[in-house]
Amino acid sequence: MRRVLLACLVLLAVACSAASKGASLKSEISDFARYMRWGMIEKAANLVPAARRISFIAQKRAAQANMVIHEYDISAVEPEVGGERARVLVQATWSRPNDPVMRTELFEQIWEWSDRHWQMVEQKPVETTAPTSPDQGL
Secondary structure (H helix, E strand, O other): OHHHHHHHHHHHHHHHHHHHHHHHHHHHHHHHHHHHHOOOHHHHHHOOOOOHHHHHHHHHHHHHHHOEEEEEEEEEEOOOOOOEEEEEEEEEEEEEEOOOOOOEEEEEEEEEOOOOOOEEEEEHHHHHHOOOOHHHHO
16 A cells, blocks of 8 residues: 555656646746847846856847847747657747848747756757748738
């Protein structure tokens, strides 16, 4: 009876841990998106690995000095089996300060569970096909 009870407690602890990781993933991805959208680079940097924080801040600050981010939306979150990694798709809409043309780009981010929290370890653009011209869709 003790073994069954112990096994149940272990399974419950594992299930709670997985649920906690999932809630944490959603929260930290949302925080990262909000920080990037509003130019809070230092706060966003807390969600990348410590070894990359200084270069992350420098690169993002330099780039954001020449752009205005209008939207930074999470399009999809795809946790991998096992719960240690997730693929996130982000759609960002931006323009240059003196250029009214809005650009939209899709990025893939890889998030990993490390040191009891999620970290964005990689981001790369997703290649998209050429947009449909308006006369084809209207």
